[in-house]
Every structure is written in C-alpha cells, then in structure tokens.
Amino acid sequence: MQRVLVVEDSKVVQQVLRHLSSHYLDVVVDFAWSLEQCKGFIEQSNYTLALVDLTLPDAMDGEVAKYTLAKNIPTVVLTSKIDEYIRQQMLELGVIDYVIKDNRDSYHYAVKLVAQLLRNDGCKALVADDSAVSRALMKGMLEKQLFSVSDAYDGEQALQMLKEDPEIKLLLTDYAMPTMDGFELVKAVRNFRGRDDLAIIGLSGAGKHGLSARFIKYGANDFLTKPFMNEEFHCRVMQTMEQLSLIADIKESAYRDHLTGLNNRRYFYQYAQRLLKNKNQTNVLALLDIDFFKNINDSFGHEAGDHALKQVAGFLKSKFNDSAIARIGGEEFAVVLNNTSIDEAESLLNTFREQLTQFELTIAEQPYCLTVSIGCTSLHNVSLTSAMRSADKALYQAKQQQRNCVVTAI
C-alpha cells in the first residue's frame, strides 16, 4: 500500500498541505514537524514517497532529505530559497524534484507532483536510444520518477517490445537510431497505440529544431532537445503523464455510473457490441430490475433509495465478479455472462435471485429485503438491439408474472 510522509515545520504550510493532500491524494499521508519526528515515522512505516522541507529547526542544512534518501525513500524537497549551490546540492543528493515555496500555487504544484509520482509508481516506461550512455541516463532519471523502465537499442526492438507489452505507458525515443529511426518508430506505434493510451516523447540533438516539430506531427505527445537539464526532463515527463492521467480520468468517468461505481449504459453498449463480434463465443445477456423499488423511495426517501441501489450493486458485483455488470437505468442492471449456455445462465440467475431474497440491506438503519425480476436471452449471432429487445420483453413477462423470477426469451 502506498504511503506518503510530509515533513514541514510551519503550521500554516502544514495545514495547506493537509488540505490539498486530502483532496488530491488517495493514500495515507503522515505529517511530521521535525527530523526527529520524521525518524520516528520511518521506523514505524514504509513510505512510497517523502515531501520534505529543506530547512527545519532541528535540521537546518537539508539533513531531513539526506535522511529520507538514505532510507531509500524517493524524496521531493520544499525549499523557500534556491540558488545554484542549493540546486546542485539537491541534484547531487538525488532528490526527484524541488519546489520553491514562494506562493500558494507552489503547494498545489507540490501535492499534484506527489499525486503524479504515485501514479507513476510501477508504471512501465521504455527508452529507445542507440547510445548506451543516453539510455542509462534516461533510465536512471525515469526510475527516480518511480517508473519501471526497460530499454531498447533501436526502433525495431522498441516496436517489438511495445507490441508485446500493452502495459507500457511511456516511450522516450531518440531520432537517430539504426534500422528504424524515431520517426518511423512513432508512426508505426501510432497504428496500434493511441495518444491517450501511450505517451511518446521524442528526443533530438541540439540545433535540429525541425526534427522536434516533426516528432509531434508523427504522433509524439512532446519532445526534448538534447542535451537537456534535469529539471526540463522531469517537467516534460511529468506534464505528459499528467495529461495521460487526465484523459484516463475523463474516460473513466464517461463510462462509470457515479452512484454505484458500476459501469454505465454507454460502457455496456460498447462492451456488448465488441463481444458480439466474436462469433465463437456464446454469451447470455440478463436484464435485472428491482421489484417495487418506488416503495423504498416513497417510504424512506430518495437518499435511502440511492443507498439501496448501491447495496444491490455491491451484491451483484460480489456474485458475478467475472462478468460485465452495468447499471443501465434507474433500478435496472445488465449482466453479461460469458461463455455460458442459456440453461446454465438461467440456473445461475435463479441462484442469484434466491440469494438476494436472503440478503438483508440496511435501509434507514433497518434490515430490508427486496427482490428482482430478470429477463435473459442469448447474446450470440444477433444484433445488440434485437438482444436488448428480447431480454426486455422477457423482463416484462417476469414483471407480469409473480415478479421475483427469471424468464428466458425463446
């Protein structure tokens, strides 16, 4: 589990950092006031990352950063002043980055930087460069930013590695490489990995600015001109990864039902359409609708109704954890049972239905049991529209019968 340690002696700054951390960091964050307290925390817990003030009353000369780094904790430094001497000192120490505390936005930047570094943690990156020295340098710099890094000596090798590993999220590629240069590599990679799925930063030598622009035209997200400063490299990588994360967040929220955390209707339709393309797989589509749900809203209020929906969603997830589940309407859910015959599906759905009748929800602090009606149909060799229509018709029949039952469309 990821954990962050913040060491800051100013009460006001600590308060600001606490506020921003609760907003941006979804991990445990401990706050220490001094080097001594910092040592105590490190004895107790393992930290993924430390954000430390360079000057503390009991550590005036950056000893806290030296201490966290000596304990192998990747460290970002907060400093109220910066000059070439301090900068060099910090780079030599091996801190990931430094943030100058000169306005409120710096704290914002610092916490967002920590958030991005936590996202980088274990994220795969690939460096493609024919120079072993350059490769080792960039590998080291990326590892400092918590990436898990592999490297390739030319474009062809890099392309092969990217084809084999869709988990690689960042590619740094030089332009001049034997067998396949950086442009060819970027063009080839973009045929199967989009800009929002794999970030690419192109590198070119000094005085070749035209090359940088062409990198972008061929599909790179950004570029760097060699030789680059440590900070420039760091900022470019961070900014590019932050954009990728933002797009991932937007995509995630576009496909998620905010109330229950399940997939939403949009996701479900796209998923089912994709599934139907595989003609060899027999799947079953089930539509589940809570019986007399309106009674919950009417008796206990809309908020209690929301709470009930969340509990039913959680129950569904626990029982069909290998299947795609979505909330496709108010109190209506869809489940796709993969590689299942219609008879098997009917039996599984009946078991679920019976288990739900035994499951006690908590509504307005009281136990409450509810039931669902289910319509199901084969999702194989049909159009999605026709499968939805059949399942809907079966669900209607289930409602017309006694409810709390499964009807299969023939």
Ligand SMILES: Nc1nc2c(ncn2[C@@H]2O[C@H](COP(=O)(O)OP(=O)(O)OP(=O)(O)O)[C@@H](O)[C@H]2O)c(=O)[nH]1
């Ligand atoms: N609390 C809450 N209620 C919702 C939500 N979406 C839809 N509903 C309510 O769900 C209820 C659905 O009512 P009906 O369509 O009459 O269905 P029902 O009461 O479940 O009856 P049957 O389906 O015929 O068994 C309505 O009262 C909607 O307002 C939601 O997100 N939250």
